[in-house]
Amino acid sequence: MALDKFDLEILEILQKNNLTPQRDIGDRIGLSAAAVQRRIKRMRETGVITADVSVVDQSELGHPLTIFVEVELKDEQLKLIDEAKQLFSSIAEVQQCYYVTGDVDFILVLALPTMSDYEKLTRKLFFGNPNVKKFKTFVSMQSVKTTFEIPIIKK
CATH class of the missing domain: 1.10.10.10 (Winged helix-like DNA-binding domain superfamily/Winged helix DNA-binding domain)
Structure with a gap:
């Protein structure tokens, strides 16, 4: 459009x-x-506007932890990639999921109440998944900037 x-x-x-x-x-x-x-x-x-939402403070809703996870799959067959996309998309704690190029296959952004909750989630998403080769975790210490605004390029 x-x-x-x-x-x-x-x-x-x-x-x-x-x-x-x-x-x-x-x-x-x-x-x-x-x-x-x-x-x-x-x-x-036409899909230019995809949603009308309210951005909320995740800490106020009991999810103060933001965790970033790089996920590398063992096998990159299309069927297995699609299964991973479906699994990651189905988990409420997964706020964002990106299928990426480079050394890893996915980058996930999670919102969680505690590290104990993250440990439980790792069992479900990664340790319990035979196609996950490895994953690497980054815990946010502070959100410096979070926005969903796309810069408008005026013609």
């Missing part, structure tokens, strides 16, 4: 606060609220 200047301006605003009233968006970019509504609807239908 081709995005014009107005679409990009709408996305820039929505990424900062998706509860911004369409009337306010229209006033800021020079469109009517109805035109803004149509554009947002089109961007949702």
Whole structure:
């Protein structure tokens, strides 16, 4: 889908606060609220906007640990890669899962209450998985920057 200047301006605003009233968006970019509504609807239908969510403080929900895990598979047959994708995607504690190039196959971002919970999860995801060759864990000491905003390149 081709995005014009107005679409990009709408996305820039929505990424900062998706509860911004369409009337306010229209006033800021020079469109009517109805035109803004149509554009947002089109961007949702075409998959440009994939979700409308609230970003929450994971510590406030009892998940203060952020853990990054590199996972290397023993066998990289497509069927086994797809099984790993399905498994990692099905675990609630896995906040993000990336299938990557390089020395490892996946990078996972986990949110967990305690290291004990992580140890239990490692048994399920890694030690109990015959196709996991090895995994390497990194525990975040502090979140310096976390954002879901994609920089808007204006044409």
